[in-house]
Amino acid sequence: MKCTFKYLFGELKIAGRIFIFVMALFIIISSVFMPSIIIFALISALFAAAAAFLILNVLSSKKYSVEPEMTKEIVKSIKHFKCVYLMGHKRADFDSFGACAGLYALCRALGKESHIIMGADIFAVKDIYDKFAVNKEYDGVFVTTAQAEKNINSQCLVILCDTHAASLVESSVVIEKSGKTIVLDHHKESGCPLEGAEKVFIKTYFSSSCELVSAILCSCMVNPSPLEAEALLAGMMVDTRNFGMNSGEHVFSTAAYLCRCGADSVAARMLFKSTMALERAKANAVESSKMYKKGVIFSLCESNHKNVYLACARAADELLDIKGVEASVVMCRYAGTVYVSARSNGRIDVEVILKKVGGGGHITMAGAQFENKDIQTVEALLKKAVDEYLTEVN
Numbered sequence: 001m002k003c004t005f006k007y008l009f010g011e012l013k014i015a016g017r018i019f020i021f022v023m024a025l026f027i028i029i030s031s032v033f034m035p036s037i038i039i040f041a042l043i044s045a046l047f048a049a050a051a052a053f054l055i056l057n058v059l060s061s062k063k064y065s066v067e068p069e070m071t072k073e074i075v076k077s078i079k080h081f082k083c084v085y086l087m088g089h090k091r092a093d094f095d096s097f098g099a100c101a102g103l104y105a106l107c108r109a110l111g112k113e114s115h116i117i118m119g120a121d122i123f124a125v126k127d128i129y130d131k132f133a134v135n136k137e138y139d140g141v142f143v144t145t146a147q148a149e150k151n152i153n154s155q156c157l158v159i160l161c162d163t164h165a166a167s168l169v170e171s172s173v174v175i176e177k178s179g180k181t182i183v184l185d186h187h188k189e190s191g192c193p194l195e196g197a198e199k200v201f202i203k204t205y206f207s208s209s210c211e212l213v214s215a216i217l218c219s220c221m222v223n224p225s226p227l228e229a230e231a232l233l234a235g236m237m238v239d240t241r242n243f244g245m246n247s248g249e250h251v252f253s254t255a256a257y258l259c260r261c262g263a264d265s266v267a268a269r270m271l272f273k274s275t276m277a278l279e280r281a282k283a284n285a286v287e288s289s290k291m292y293k294k295g296v297i298f299s300l301c302e303s304n305h306k307n308v309y310l311a312c313a314r315a316a317d318e319l320l321d322i323k324g325v326e327a328s329v330v331m332c333r334y335a336g337t338v339y340v341s342a343r344s345n346g347r348i349d350v351e352v353i354l355k356k357v358g359g360g361g362h363i364t365m366a367g368a369q370f371e372n373k374d375i376q377t378v379e380a381l382l383k384k385a386v387d388e389y390l391t392e393v394n
């Protein structure tokens with residue numbers, strides 16, 4: 001009891017504490033002087049209702065509130081257009097998918113028809129997508145890129161999640177044909193921003209797009225369904241490496257909020273299970289890694305797997321667990337493209353390094369792609385970028 005009281009009190013702003021103090025004072029004074037018990041009960045009830053409203057909405061210092069202009073703009077736009085298309089980046093990951101699922105909850109609450117665009121490669125999010133696909137409530141919600149490109153018109157709004165780079169957008173046709181496009185992202189601004197987006201919200205202080213969308217939902221007082229909450233939680237878990245990176249108080253309070261909405265953290269963790277082929281490719285990449293300099297480790301992930309870039313990203317994650325490693329850079333090749341995944345524990349800014357070679361991302365997580373270049377050339381380019389970075393910061 002003492003603990004709960006302390007917790008509730010700690011969550012309140014100063015104004016909230018003063019309000020509670022005044023209320024307590026009123027109850028004490030009125031219980032002594034109030035002539036009628038009925039008037040006393042009525043006024044107390046009024047106070048209690050006002051207190052509940054104020055604590056929930058105004059006085060509580062909830063950390064997961066977002067700028068009201070952004071929420072207002074999004075809600076206004078959703079209400080204004082006839083239908084909404086929610087789109088993530090190419091090769092959807094849990095974060096882009098979860099953010100779309102969360103925004104779908106917002107559109108539903110606002111009574112708007114909305115669709116989530118599923119691209120050609122959904123391998124990484126197949127397990128969570130399947131959970132949605134078997135659920136009758138989501139009949140007709142998911143559309144392919146081709147369907148969206150065919151059906152979209154100027155009466156539709158597009159909300160793009162988890163990227164703002166022109167080269168990573170699932171479909172630029174959808175953006176061109178739509179009436180308006182809003183971008184919601186948490187990645188640092190990259191070299192080739194998207195053209196044709198009317199509103200761009202890039203909030204780099206959020207760990208993930210899912211955290212950003214959860215904050216919007218929370219400030220609109222819209223609760224996602226348990227499955228949508230699970231998708232949001234999974235996205236947040238991926239982008240924070242299971243709450244190991246960028247996980248401050250508001251990441252955990254957002255996770256608590258999603259659990260209150262019915263997200264199952266064990267089920268979300270299960271979604272990250274890999275396949276044997278990918279795990280082998282990852283293990284090979286970890287084994288063949290070589291320390292370059294100043295804690296930057298390089299590796300090559302070799303496999304013919306269609307989704308080898310996933311093993312590449314996971315190998316980059318895992319290399320960070322090795323003592324002495326500050327940042328990891330893992331390359332892989334598939335169908336003529338070289339993919340690069342870079343990770344860091346926060347002391348080296350991999351976003352700055354990969355930006356030098358045309359990539360982008362975050363201080364702790366970045367990526368790049370090279371078409372028509374062989375691995376050796378890419379490796380040389382990356383090493384040069386690392387050298388440049390290290391001389392810049394030292």
Ligand SMILES: [Mn+2]
Nearest residue numbers: 095162209239
């Ligand atoms: Mn993300």
